[in-house]
Amino acid sequence: MDEAALIRAAQAGDQSAFERLVRTYDHAVLRLGMNLLRSPEDARDVYQEAFLRVYRNLDHFRFDCSFQTWLYRIVTNLCLDQLRKRKIRREESSLRQTADGLRDRMDSVAEERADGDPERRIYSRQLKSRIDQVLSELTPRERLVFEMRHYQGLRLRAIGEVLGTTEEAAKNCLFRATQKMRRALGDFL
Amino acid sequence: MTCEMARTELPLFLYGELNFDEEEAIERHLETCAGCRDELNALKAVHRLADQAEMDPPAGLLESCRAGLAGQLAGQPPARRAGLWARFWSWRPAAVAWKPAGALALLALGFLAARLSGPAPYSGARVRYIEPDPDGRVQIGLEETRQRVLTGRLEEAPIRKLLLAAAANREDAGLRVDSIDILKSQSASAEVRGALLAALRGDPDPGVRLKALEGLKAFVWEAETRKALAQALLTDDSPSVRTMAVDVLVEGKQQDVVGVLQQLLRRENNDYIRERSTRALREMRASVETF
Known part of the structure; x- marks a missing residue:
């Protein structure tokens, strides 16, 4: 079944069609949320809210843009809301209290993934910290555009639509985002 | 073109987001300017570093999100029947319905038009002569590259030939993404499948490799496709490509995947890919170790 048929079936109430639609895009949605918000909990919230909104509003999807564009509009609006709220509240949602003090949740994810080479591990940590820093200095829109173009491979035309x-x-x-990255990562080149 | 102008456009050049004329101008400038070539190489290095910093969801997060969503949906009222607008779309006569082939041809037209047209009427034109006239006006002779727009269906040989050529254009990653994205719906053709396999095996841009992989999904039963998928799984730098490769290979349920997954587990650091491979090996009653 092609995507348009799947959407029509889901619009008509076919739950398994809806599930197939979710599974086509949900990994990419979760990666986008994870990269933008850098917190598994927030990425999960965005994932659930986005697909619930899709479920509730699928009737209104009129094929006047691609389903991916429509879905990403929902996801990016949710992420933008989160990023703006954080900016206002200076919320540090990725920090958690440990025996060694406050730590970034993502550090443990990165460390689990790093290989055994200590030098490489230090380098990875420094690089990650520098990239985190520059990402936090980008405006929410710059971050969204960079994420969608660089990691998700969307064309700028599609990103503009989203x-x-x-x-x-x-x-x-x-x-602007690339220039900021270039300046911040100068030492690593 | 000055170095200042070139450096403004280099980031977009690297993403394949400039139009034809702008790219031509940059390429001409790069041929003669070592400083800007160095800057381009520095930007390429930034891309590689950014690739390394890509975050994947921790193992199990996707499954737990799916389970959470299923729980939330269970508490929702059933999806309503299609609304008026949706019904309007589904009941339109076949002649005007948005058929995939038509849509793809429009896409082809759109992408060709986008590639072959510039933002300003005279961008890329070369001034050949200037002649002032006695009335105070001026006549300017321009040499312009003539552009053509072709429109047609994907099944038509000239259109397909152009798309295949665009898919192999080493200079323009954006053009390759667009071409492979359109061609992937034609993967039943051996010629197109060859282009998809070549892109998956050798394209430097992960976005292109991902699109090629999408097009090859339906051909996982073919040994050649599985071989390319296994190579991507074991050697591709991009976690996104490896993630999709493992999903496709595992869902293909072919026994020769076992050895690849076992080999993968010895070198893979990505949690999701490890977890997916381990689960698949267990489902196939194969050892997660190699001896």
């Missing part, structure tokens, strides 16, 4: 802006504006965001 964000409700022009391709040119998305291009400018990507340019």
Whole structure:
């Protein structure tokens, strides 16, 4: 069954079609949430809220854009809300209290993944910390555009559609984000 | 083109997001400017570093999200029947329905138009002569690259040939992503499948490799496809490509995947891929160790 048929079946109430639709995109949605929010809990919240909204509003999907664009619009709006709230509240949701004091939850994820080479591990940690820093300095829109272009491979035209802006504006965001990354990562080049 | 202008456009050049004329201008500049070539290499290095910093969801998170969503949906009222608009779309006469082939041809048109047109009417044109006239006006002779727009269905040989050529364009990753994205719906053709396999095996851009992989999903029963998937799984730098490769291989349920998954477990650091491989080996009653 192609995607349009799947959507129509889900619109008509076919639960298994809805589930197949979810499974087509949910890994990418979770990765996007995880990379943007850098917290498994927040990524999970975005995942659940996004697909619940899709479920509730699928009737209103009129095929005037691709399903992926429609879904990503929902996901990016949820992520933008989170990022803006954090900016206002300076919420440090990725920090947790441990015996050694406050630690970033993502550190443990990265450490579990790092291989046994101590030098490589130190390098990975420094690199991660620098990238975290520069990402936190990007505006929410710059982050979204960078994530969607670099990690998800979406074209700027599609990103513009998702964000409700022009391709040119998305291009400018990507340019600014890349320049900031270039400056911040200069020592690692 | 000045170095300042070139450096403004290099990040977009690297992502394949410039139009034809802009790319031509950058390439001409790069041929003669070692400083800008160095800057381009530095930007490529930034891309590689950013690739290394990509975060994957921790093992088990996707499954737990799916389970959580299923629980939440169980408490929702059943999805309503299609609304008026949805019914309107599904009942439109076949002649005007948005058929996949038509949509793809439109996509082809869109991408060709996007690649072959510039943002300004005279960008990329070369001034050949200037002649002031007695009325105070000026006549300017321009040399322009003539552009053509072709429209057609994917099944038509010239359109397919152009798409295959665009898929092999080493200079423009964006063009390759667009071409492979369109071609992947035609993977029943051996020629297209060959292009998808070549892209999966050798394209430097992970976005292109991902699109090629999507197109090959339905052919996991073919030994050649499985071989390319196994190679991607064991050697691809991108966790996204490896993740999709493991999903496709595991879902293919072919016995020769066992050795690949066992080999993978000795070198893979990604939690999701490890967990998926381990589970698949157990389901196939194979050892998660090699002896």
